[in-house]
Amino acid sequence: MKRVYCSEDRLLVGFLKGVLDGHRIDCLVKNEYLIGGIGELPPGACWPELWVIEESDLPQARTLIASVLEGGSGREPWRCPACGEWIEPQFTECWQCAQFEDDLP
Ligand SMILES: [Zn+2]
Missing domain, CATH: 3.30.70 (Alpha-Beta Plaits)
Known part of the structure; x- marks a missing residue:
């Protein structure tokens, strides 16, 4: 291991x-x-x-x-500002609370 x-x-x-x-x-x-x-x-x-x-x-x-x-795909994983979850780069919306990346402050 x-x-x-x-x-x-x-x-x-x-x-x-x-x-x-x-x-x-x-x-x-x-x-x-x-x-x-x-x-x-x-x-x-x-x-x-x-x-x-x-x-x-x-x-x-x-x-x-x-x-x-x-960010090998040109995008990086991002952290949802609402719930703190890490989101894979291909997604623009938090799977947990539906917060949009575009809504980041
Ligand atoms: Zn979230």
Whole structure:
């Protein structure tokens, strides 16, 4: 098992897990619920981490994450201002609360 990504943004880590799931890459999130440990551990030690199960999937997972974070399609994932959900770049409307990206302040 290999760690492929780490961020203090739990929603973003969850979003990236969904991207990998969509490409049939087995993965899991560690430290998802350990935010309360901050203060006793070194900075970053309890950030959510995304791990791939099969090491052979690592290169593809890295490529997918890089392309998502860099907006490989020319657009970037955006965060709904109403509910905080991360939305994939191809969508212009929040799937959760129907907020439109165009309505961003
Ligand atoms: Zn929303």
